[in-house]
Amino acid sequence: MLQLLVFLTTATLDLNVGFILKVLEYILMTWPDLNLQHRDYNEAIKELQAESTVELQRLAIEMPDHLLVRVILLIQSLLG
Numbered sequence: 001m002l003q004l005l006v007f008l009t010t011a012t013l014d015l016n017v018g019f020i021l022k023v024l025e026y027i028l029m030t031w032p033d034l035n036l037q038h039r040d041y042n043e044a045i046k047e048l049q050a051e052s053t054v055e056l057q058r059l060a061i062e063m064p065d066h067l068l069v070r071v072i073l074l075i076q077s078l079l080g
Helices: 002-011 017-029 039-079
Strands: none
Touching (some): 002 017, 002 039
């Protein structure tokens, strides 16, 4: 599910900044606490955290380019 959200986010960078921020917020807020009594639960949480980290890295790779394009467009509009 996280992979799909990040794919949709990077595919719509120019279209919906609010969606991008919601996906980022969702990934950052989905970090459940570990429960020492349930080993299987803890393993699932660790897998979710690993996947979340990978997807955050994918977003970080795409976002700087998007922000740079927006800054360039803003500068051009101010100069021009």
